[in-house]
Amino acid sequence: MRSLRTRLLLTFAGLILAGFTTLAVLAGGQISSGTVEDFNTQLKEQAGIIARALKEPVEHTYEGETSQTALLIALQAYAGQDNVQVGLYDRNGRFWLDSSGNTSGATDTAELNAALAGQIITDTRQDENGRTVVYAAAPITEDSDLLGIVQLAAPLAAAQSLVSRRWLTLAGGVLGITAVAVIVGLWLAATLVRPLEELQQAANQVAQGNFSQRLPETRQDEIGQLSRTFNHMAAQVETMIAEQRAFAGNASHELRTPLTTIRLRSEALRHNLVNADTARDYIVEIDDEVQRLGNLVQDLIMLSRLDSGRLEAGQEQIEPVRLAQQIMQQLSAQANAAHITMTLDAPPELPTIAAGLSHLHIVFRNLLSNALKYTPNGGTVHWRIAVEDSALHHTIRDNGHGIAPEDLPHLFDRFYRADKSRSRAVTGVGLGLSLVQMIVEFYGGQIWIESEGVGMGTAVHVRWPLPKARRT
Missing domain, CATH: 1.10.287.130 (Signal transduction histidine kinase, dimerisation/phosphotransfer (DHp) domain)
Incomplete structure (x- = not known):
């Protein structure tokens, strides 16, 4: 299986390579056509320059002042200088001689006909040896009079060689940029993957118990x-x-x-x-x-x-006062052992609530038992029940140890025990309040705890909703 680092690198390098290859192909096509076009333009310019340079030698040849041998030497000089073959035609378009010493050659070609008409063009065709050659012809004139025509012939291989060199340069650039991109990709992949590797190592440590x-x-x-x-x-x-x-x-x-x-x-x-x-x-x-x-x-x-x-929610009709009296009776031995006074404040007629009796016993037995556990000998625990805002509001208040402010937000967390210093003396497994909260909220109620601090006592509030028909 390939690592994320490898996949990132391959993706990054692949995108860069594909992008630059596409650009290189498009640019290469422009380079190829542009190079051939430049080659043709330069050949036409060379033909014009040589035509102007040969004006006097051709005039002197017509006048007998210059021999044909001297003219051949001049053609060879220009041919060697520009790496082309130079041919010379008379004013009627008949072949005269070329830089190779030939005295016969092709006539009636496109570039020659254009030169007879006073234009300079190029034409690409194969020569007698099967090579692809670019031809350019320029008129030799004197005051608008045609003296002759100069023809240049250059193998297209020269232009193709230049195209190949430019393609190699372009390919080298693409490879160089790709190499740089790979290096950058390696750095980027390492930068992105390193934190994930650290996360993996940390997760393994946690899995091993650290x-x-x-x-x-x-x-x-x-x-x-x-x-x-x-x-x-x-x-x-x-x-x-x-x-x-x-x-x-x-x-x-x-x-x-x-x-x-x-x-x-x-x-x-x-x-x-x-x-x-x-x-x-x-x-x-x-x-x-x-x-x-x-x-x-x-x-x-x-x-x-x-x-x-x-x-499943219970549907038993529970009388709140009777429930409170039963739970207080069950815990009376615990209260008497610590000389704690328990009192109940509730109106004689309170609406019944529909719930599971065992569920309510768990809720209020836990709350009252906690109040007794954390109230010192001789203390008091007061249970008040009243109808407030269409709900039964239970308040169990003690004058015991109280709760530190930093512990209040965690009291309903499972297994949490605020009074760790007395964990050996006070029984319990840290599930009571969490279980109480879950049952109260299961029936749509609310529970919260108030304490002004350590030594200031605690008040637990339970708001149990009443059915609409029984609200008073």
């Missing part, structure tokens, strides 16, 4: 945003793993303590090691621990159902 792995956040582009997103994800994973480990420890403690109590008490009862009064106390303790384990298992089952979307 949850503290982070990426630098120096860039301000999409890659920088990706790094910040990865760091946020890694921090979330690190926090979640830490909380899950704490949950595992707390859960094992929550399970081990009642199981140990049940085992010790049951052994004592089985072997008749205690008297009747102590046996009754042991049975009560076993019942309490079983109830505690049952509540924990019920919470875990409820959380699983909420996570999987399998929880």
Whole structure:
């Protein structure tokens, strides 16, 4: 499998090469036609120059002052100078001689006829040897009188050689630019891929359990945003793993303590090691621990159902005051053990709500149990219920330890425990408030917590919506 770096490089180099090749082909066509056109133009200009230079020698030849040998020498001089074959025709268009010493040659050609008419043109055709030759002819005149015609013949191979050299130059330029583009592409690919490789390495570190792995956040582009997103994800994973480990420890403690109590008490009862009064106390303790384990298992089952979307809303008609009294009665032993006073403030007639009784028990048992856990001996816990804004508003307020401002936003996070310094003394696995929030919101309600700070107590508010027909 090709790497991203290779694919980027091949794509970049391929696009550059294709683009410049297309431009080179288009430019090469222009170069080819332009070179041949320039070659023809230069040949016509050379013919005109030589025609003007031969005016006096031709006049002297007609007058007998210059021999034909001297004229041949002049033609050879011009031919050698311009690398062409020079032919000379008389004023009637008959072949005279050429720079090779020939005294016979072609007549009645396009360029010769044009020269007889006073024009200079070129004509490309094959010579007797099969070569492609460009011919140009220019009239030799004296005061508009035609003295003769000079004809130049140059092989087209000379122009084609020039075209080939220019093509090679163009191809060299394209290859050079492509080489530079490849170097730039290598640098660009490395620049783009390096952060992704760092991200891959960091992800591998996280996969191997190094949850503290982070990426630098120096860039301000999409890659920088990706790094910040990865760091946020890694921090979330690190926090979640830490909380899950704490949950595992707390859960094992929550399970081990009642199981140990049940085992010790049951052994004592089985072997008749205690008297009747102590046996009754042991049975009560076993019942309490079983109830505690049952509540924990019920919470875990409820959380699983909420996570999987399998929880069904209950339709039982629940009386709020009776529900509150039942829960306070269930937790009275916990309150009495710490000499905490629990009070209930609710009007005698409150509308019933449609919900699952077990769901409401989980919500308010957790909230009231938390209030008792974090209230010192001799404190108070007050539960108020009232109808406000078409909803039942529950407020459970204590004068306990309170909550630090930095902990308030995280209280409903799963496995989070704000009072870590008392984690050994206070039971719980860090799921209670998260479960409570999920149940309340499942029924369309709201829950929030207020605390002015550590040592200032806590107030938990639950707003439970009422059906329209029962709002008072």
